Amino acid sequence: MIKNPIETILNIDNLSINYKVGDQYAKALNEISFSISKGERIGLVGESGCGKSTLLKTIMGVLPGNADILSGKIELNGKNLLEIDSEARRKTRWADISMITQSALNALNPVQRISDQICEAIKAHKNVTYSEAMARVEELFELVGVAKSRAREYPHQFSGGMRQRAIIAMALALSPQLVLADEPTTALDVIVQDQIFTQLKQLQKEMGFAMILVTHDLSLVVENCLKTIVMYGGQIVEFGPTDDMATNPLHPYTIGLKNAVPVLGSTKNPISIPGTPPNLMLAQKGCLFAARCPLATEKCRNEIPKLNLAADLHYARCHHLPEAQQFAAQADNPEIWEVN
Amino acid sequence: MTLLINFIKIVWQSLGGRVSLIIFVICILLAIFGPYLAPYDAQERSYDAADKLVRLAPPSWDHLLGTTLLGRDVFSQMLWGARPALIVGILTALGTVIIGMNVGLVSGYFGGKIDTILMRITDIFLGLPFLPFIIVLLALTERNIWTIILAMMAVMWRSTARIVRAEVLSLRERQFIAAARTTGASDVDIIYREIAPNVMPLALIGVTFALAWAIITEASIGFLGFSDPNVVSWGSIIYEAYASQMMYRAPWWVLPPGIAIMILVTAVYFIGRAYEEVINPRLKEGG
């Protein structure tokens, strides 16, 4: 549906995932479709628990044992990753798609030298000697701005920011076409966060990889990405050019998210959307956001909305698209969010 | 008390825990009522119609588990022997944990010099070879059930102390402790009212492991022949069988006490593990 066949590198179509919890199922991903082109940066936002990490893990092919892929395709350069054998799948990991993980502290093996952790990724895919791999590690360290003399240290000897840089170096080791970044800087303070993003963008320009940046912080996406995907309860609820979405958000959830971001120099307090994310164990009857949505009507509660094209390249999953603009204008009034 | 009820509730949740609790309760009932149920006295010798000692008789209706070299009824001895195993086990476990918990609480709460000294002492105790040390103590003092309990307590507190201290160190920095401090609560109050309840779950796990250890050690002491010669315990039954050199002709004599110890201690381990899995979810399988 949303596809640009010319230089698309990754195309995800109708992907649905269940987690088995006890004898129940949680629908963590619900008919996800989107694609990403060469060198593109896409932001993926949504509250925690909406399925962002699950989506990235599915792309990487490292879902936990209790996850079930119900339907869908994940095509990398036209080849469906869900159909190839496990050895071929292993080879695409990191070489074609790599990942900058959420928690750099826990993602690094505490008892292995950082250089070795990067080397083993290189050697798993390329037939190189240890010293060749080591040379690459030093090159990468310089690239991400960490003294290469420190490559042979252990993770606990690094500061938080350095660890994150090491993870980035690791992700870039094999010059992948696509880098997935799962909340890469949530654990860091704002200044370091900024430095790392600047560097990441710089590297992205030089090396030309595409990137999916996952975050629950809308402002990061606005600064860094050209396109944005908004997820809610395992579904894509809005998708479009970031500029357009920032000025003219369409889904009430996106409008709410935007409200929750503090605006520099503004006296208005950010307000977060009251209520809790939907229970994914229950069968979906209508719009998942209906319970928290000020615009919700009977129709919303009973009829599942489709992802509709609303403006140029801008899609939203809502029954009330025409009212969006008017609603956005009054959304900074906390009272309007008091549903029920 | 609520803690104990809570403990039982948690253990009861899992199948293994449930079975183990039932086994444990049966053993306690045996320890209490066993001697009244026993058809013979523990030391009583049986004679047959011709007035001959019933030596090494295989199991029969008269002697459910056969007899020993001296014509004693193994089944009755088993029933008598539950009591020392459990008394020694339970008292030692409680004493051990009480000492260990206090050392851990004081050491972790005050920190600094007190901590260093207490932990050095704990380390030294950790270096003591457990069973040999108890044997030395028993060699130098009178051998009865109380010295055995005291000797075991004297060594076993060390591991609980370490575990509790580590927990206290992390609790000490928490909000509610700081809050208690600002309200001017005394150290003793903070330690026993604020911190102690929070380390109780750990202490309970400590009780189960100490219990398992104490039961096995009591049996080992019995087997080595250093227990109270007037008390029949499961360990001393094995000792007599071994010392008689006849056990190889009378498996009914050696098998029951070992099996009883094995079942009891397995149950205790599973109780501890069932509780631990809930308290410390990281251990939970697949978690």
Place this chain on the structure above:
Amino acid sequence: MGQFIFKRFWHMCITLFVMTTLMFFMFRLLPGDPTATVISPALYPKAQEALRQQFGLDKPLLEQYFVYMKNLAFFDFGISFHTTRPVSEAIQGRLLNTILLVLPSMIAAYIMGAFVGAMVAWRRGSKFETILVLVATALQSAPVFWLGMLAILYFSIQLDMFPVGHIVSPGMFPEANWDMYFSTDFLHHLALPFIVNALYQFCFPFLLMRSSMLSTIGEDYIELARMKGLRENRILYRHAMRNSLLPLATTLPMILGWAVAGSVVIETVFSWPGLGLLMVEAVGRADYPMVQASFLLIAVLTVVGTFVADMLYGLLDPRIVYN
């Protein structure tokens, strides 16, 4: 690293010092007559008097203590009540016998336990796993001397595969010497206690490794290793197993202590002439100098073992050494 070793070594020395001191005071103060544990009451009064002089037992306690420590430094443990020969003679060889019984079975048990525990956890949820956990817990709960007796009952007496006990066949080696330890007869005698001890020691590392693996498998770095496209075997050995070994290594000193302490019962069952058996026999004969000496050697073995195990842990976990 150097500092770490030095600190541990220093702690070890303190521990040993405190233990020997503790032993001195226990043996002099616990029984009614402080000399009762040093001089055999069976000796002639004249001989008793001579010994009293030699050990300075008529001097104040503190002075006796210094004499005791000096004697220890020269491996002089006094005179055995039972043989009336120096204790150090009887002790010779016993230490080695105990080490030969405990150490190999310990090492075998740890390697097997770690490996089987890891495998079982890696492919978790099998029937085999449930059964093995149950069996290991039950084995661990059984008294090891009883297991030894059953093993003798079945393998030695029923099947006649192994000798019933002792370190070599009687009369084979009238003088204990190095040839003895290299004889097949020795290995034949070692086999059964080795198997029983190894099987018993296997349970703890197995159970610990399994639960340690189960929690390691959920760690982020395992997921990252998988994302890096490493081969399954490398993830298993280099990451999951390697890191799960840490708790095993932490408990190694404790387990080593248990194993050495447990040698007392194993040696008794198999009549294995080690320190444990020596000590048990000495207690039975109220041979106090012998009790004291064998205990001290067992303690030294434990403490040194702990020290070595600590060093091993330092090698495995860089966070310890560098912090």
